[in-house]
Amino acid sequence: MPEQFPADSVGLVTPKTLHFDQPLELDCGRVLPEYDLVYETYGELNADASNAILVAHALSGDHHAAGYHSPDDRKPGWWDASIGPGKPLDTNRFFIVCSNNLGGCRGSTGPVSPNPETGALYGADFPMVTVPDWVRSQARLADALGIDQWAAVVGGSLGGMQALQWAIDFPERTRHCVVIAAAPKLSAQNIAFNEVARQAILRDPEFHEGRYSEYGVTPERGLALARMLGHITYLSEDALRAKFGRELREGKINFNYDVEFEVESYLRYQAETFVRHFDANTYLLMTKALDYFDPAANYDDNLAAALKHVTASFLILSFTSDWRFPSSRSREIVRALQDGNKRVTYSEIVAPQGHDSFLMPIPVYRDLLQAYMNRVAQEANV
Amino acid sequence: MSVRSELALISEWIHPGTRVLDLGCGEGQLLRYLRDTRDVIGYGLEIAPENIVSCVEKDIPVIQTNLDEGLKDFDPLSFDYVVMTQTLQAVRYPEHLLNEMLRVGREGIVTFSNLGHWRSRLRLALSGRMPVSGDPALDWYNSPNIHLCTVRDFEALCEDTGIRILERTFIDNAHRKHGLARVFPNLLGEVALYRFERA
Numbered sequence: 001m002p003e004q005f006p007a008d009s010v011g012l013v014t015p016k017t018l019h020f021d022q023p024l025e026l027d028c029g030r031v032l033p034e035y036d037l038v039y040e041t042y043g044e045l046n047a048d049a050s051n052a053i054l055v056a057h058a059l060s061g062d063h064h065a066a067g068y069h070s071p072d073d074r075k076p077g078w079w080d081a082s083i084g085p086g087k088p089l090d091t092n093r094f095f096i097v098c099s100n101n102l103g104g105c106r107g108s109t110g111p112v113s114p115n116p117e118t119g120a121l122y123g124a125d126f127p128m129v130t131v132p133d134w135v136r137s138q139a140r141l142a143d144a145l146g147i148d149q150w151a152a153v154v155g156g157s158l159g160g161m162q163a164l165q166w167a168i169d170f171p172e173r174t175r176h177c178v179v180i181a182a183a184p185k186l187s188a189q190n191i192a193f194n195e196v197a198r199q200a201i202l203r204d205p206e207f208h209e210g211r212y213s214e215y216g217v218t219p220e221r222g223l224a225l226a227r228m229l230g231h232i233t234y235l236s237e238d239a240l241r242a243k244f245g246r247e248l249r250e251g252k253i254n255f256n257y258d259v260e261f262e263v264e265s266y267l268r269y270q271a272e273t274f275v276r277h278f279d280a281n282t283y284l285l286m287t288k289a290l291d292y293f294d295p296a297a298n299y300d301d302n303l304a305a306a307l308k309h310v311t312a313s314f315l316i317l318s319f320t321s322d323w324r325f326p327s328s329r330s331r332e333i334v335r336a337l338q339d340g341n342k343r344v345t346y347s348e349i350v351a352p353q354g355h356d357s358f359l360m361p362i363p364v365y366r367d368l369l370q371a372y373m374n375r376v377a378q379e380a381n382v
Numbered sequence: 383m384s385v386r387s388e389l390a391l392i393s394e395w396i397h398p399g400t401r402v403l404d405l406g407c408g409e410g411q412l413l414r415y416l417r418d419t420r421d422v423i424g425y426g427l428e429i430a431p432e433n434i435v436s437c438v439e440k441d442i443p444v445i446q447t448n449l450d451e452g453l454k455d456f457d458p459l460s461f462d463y464v465v466m467t468q469t470l471q472a473v474r475y476p477e478h479l480l481n482e483m484l485r486v487g488r489e490g491i492v493t494f495s496n497l498g499h500w501r502s503r504l505r506l507a508l509s510g511r512m513p514v515s516g517d518p519a520l521d522w523y524n525s526p527n528i529h530l531c532t533v534r535d536f537e538a539l540c541e542d543t544g545i546r547i548l549e550r551t552f553i554d555n556a557h558r559k560h561g562l563a564r565v566f567p568n569l570l571g572e573v574a575l576y577r578f579e580r581a
């Protein structure tokens with residue numbers, strides 16, 4: 001019943017799965033003998049495959065970037081604000097691909113998948129994966145879909161890091177690179193937040209060294225804490241104040257530890273819904289991939305040197321209220337690109353919503369992304 | 383003032399195939415003109431989001447920057463020319479920015495509206511009101527133009543800060559390079575254009 005969906009929605013979508021038999025060597029030294037990637041596509045690939053866009057997801061995202069899986073879905077995919085007919089990532093012009101990262105828990109091979117060597121679930125045995133590992137796996141997906149070169153690789157946050165890695169590792173396959181609310185590497189403060197989130201999971205009595213599924217339990221309390229902490233860092237103080245202030249649930253304080261302030265209620269709700277559909281081992285892996293991301297590390301910490309061979313044109317965007325990856329971090333990328341005479345456009349979007357701004361339908365953000373993607377479309381002759 | 387004649391005059395000063403940084407690039411007209419006529423590569427710096435969208439539409443690389451924070455993200459002598467058209471009067475530290483221009487570029491090019499022009503003088507003399515530059519709807523207290531200057535003011539600043547003027551030209555209010563404006567630039571030049579380097 002597509003008439004239920006908004007006119008600028010891609011409507012009902014069905015994930016697809018591709019199986020890869022060719023082993024994938026990982027940065028950690030281990031090998032995935034075989035793996036699945038689950039992905040969604042929106043729009044049509046044109047005859048010369050010049051209109052394909054890869055959208056990379058962030059820490060808790062997945063392949064479901066736009067549209068609905070069922071008419072009963074309450075919410076569309078995570079980036080429905082930007083993907084659809086007439087939207088910046090216009091499905092009338094582009095063929096958009098979004099895959100669930102390896103190590104994820106939504107269908108691509110990860111801790112909740114069976115290990116072919118043992119038959120049991122991978123669980124804690126799933127190897128550590130890195131941003132370059134993901135990019136290599138996505139390149140194989142591109143091969144399988146007949147896409148030699150992406151018109152653009154686009155992502156926010158951890159997704160933006162994958163976009164940057166694409167431009168570095170596969171310059172000839174990346175025509176444009178859109179890096180939103182990201183950083184060239186995590187700061188000590190970023191890693192510290194990730195470590196607290198991990199400790200919350202690792203210290204949960206039901207974690208069982210990651211083998212919780214064998215015990216028929218999940219470390220829900222730890223995962224919930226991790227999500228609460230993460231969530232606070234995704235929002236700005238202004239956003240929290242505007243949304244909740246010091247509102248009291250019952251209009252008075254009760255001198256106990258139940259939910260009193262509305263913000264507590266909100267955090268608990270976010271955590272509860274999150275733990276129902278997210279895997280703790282995946283959360284650990286994703287935060288580690290973030291911590292390890294540092295493309296300049298192999299170039300004497302010189303980001304410009306790491307970017308020396310990129311040929312993509314870049315759009316770098318940041319948001320004024322994002323304190324997780326503030327604008328200064330995006331400007332590090334811009335500066336390194338300038339140093340190498342690369343084509344780069346940068347804008348700092350005024351937005352109060354914090355790091356999560358990149359997911360939101362903010363008019364000035366949308367206008368800029370739309371203008372840039374129009375250029376991408378013109379170059380792709382679509 | 384004719385934007386087109388100003389662009390044409392600036393482009394005559396710029397060698398083909400060079401690298402240009404355009405401070406306060408607006409909608410990117412100059413960089414597009416230079417790209418199309420002079421084959422230059424470069425970046426625009428701009429603060430207004432709607433102008434950044436216009437630059438993207440023209441395929442002009444633009445970096446959102448507050449010029450009052452200087453050019454700290456740029457290496458010394460990384461551009462052949464650093465250009466600033468009709469922006470000097472809107473920055474907080476013009477002297478600092480001129481020095482920054484010549485740190486980052488081999489040469490600087492600046493254009494501004496000359497407040498020494500006879501009409502500005504007449505306005506001040508007859509009405510006792512501050513001359514205005516740019517949008518006539520703006521008044522002295524809400525104009526972004528906080529550092530208006532005259533031809534003589536600008537040349538004195540260059541003298542004081544060790545900037546050597548290489549070339550200058552003036553456009554009169556009929557949008558032409560004016561014969562008499564060459565003789566009496568501070569009186570007859572409506573727009574002043576300068577090319578300069580570190581002395």
